[in-house]
Amino acid sequence: SFELTQPLSVSVALGQTARFTCGGSNIGSKNVHWYQQKPGQAPVLVIYRDYNRPSGIPDRFSGSKSGNTATLIISRAQVEDEGDYYCQVWDSFTEVFGGGTKLTVL
Amino acid sequence: EVQLVQSGGGLVQPGRSLRLSCTASGFTFGDYAMSWVRQAPGKGLEWVGFIRSKDYDGATQYAASVKGRFTISRDDFKSIAYLQMNSLKTEDTAVYYCSRVRTRVSFYMDVWGKGATVTVSS
Numbered sequence: 210s211f212e213l214t215q216p217l218s219v220s221v222a223l224g225q226t227a228r229f230t231c232g233g234s235n236i237g238s239k240n241v242h243w244y245q246q247k248p249g250q251a252p253v254l255v256i257y258r259d260y261n262r263p264s265g266i267p268d269r270f271s272g273s274k275s276g277n278t279a280t281l282i283i284s285r286a287q288v289e290d291e292g293d294y295y296c297q298v299w300d301s302f303t304e305v306f307g308g309g310t311k312l313t314v315l
Numbered sequence: 316e317v318q319l320v321q322s323g324g325g326l327v328q329p330g331r332s333l334r335l336s337c338t339a340s341g342f343t344f345g346d347y348a349m350s351w352v353r354q355a356p357g358k359g360l361e362w363v364g365f366i367r368s369k370d371y372d373g374a375t376q377y378a379a380s381v382k383g384r385f386t387i388s389r390d391d392f393k394s395i396a397y398l399q400m401n402s403l404k405t406e407d408t409a410v411y412y413c414s415r416v417r418t419r420v421s422f423y424m425d426v427w428g429k430g431a432t433v434t435v436s437s
Contacts, residue, residue: 240421251427299422302376304362
């Protein structure tokens with residue numbers, strides 16, 4: 210089965226840029242989506258189809274993809290950005306999630 | 316306002332059954348696929364399964380971990396999606412989220428319910 214690899218944690222200083230990676234075999238041929246989940250809350254879609262931002266998501270959030278790695282970037286990180294971030298792809302008629310990355314804003 | 320309201324969680328003994336409901340409002344429910352995702356305590360997100368719209372005959376797909384035990388269905392007249400869980404195991408303990416699925420080009424979930432807690436324990 211298809212697997213997505215994410216680092217367990219990322220730390221960033223307040224106001225700096227946070228980068229989250231999501232790796233997977235042949236991920237370049239798939240659309241990658243990103244979700245933010247704050248403690249005790251449901252996930253929220255922050256990026257869809259690699260780099261598109263849903264309405265209501267700040268433009269500080271952006272996405273990119275290169276080779277076998279997709280990247281979520283949060284510019285000017287804020288305390289309210291803390292939480293877990295999951296990447297997701299559609300593969301073989303199933304939805305596959307990465308293990309998630311916990312963001313800490315210092 | 317587009318929203319999904321969930322109900323039906325609770326404590327259940329191993330081997331028993333439970334049904335979760337997800338009531339949609341603010342959009343044409345019948346036009347969308349619906350998905351269920353769960354999250355065990357302290358763990359990440361795990362896709363459970365989904366049901367497509369009537370345009371695709373309401374086809375369903377399930378994760379291997381629940382196939383044969385869980386069934387997803389929908390009532391487009393009532394705008395409700397269901398997750399019927401049979402033969403529950405302790406490892407099914409999780410918060411279960413329903414979500415609306417966008418299926419153009421790729422499948423992703425753009426609206427989520429708040430979740431329903433299912434605890435399987437004797």
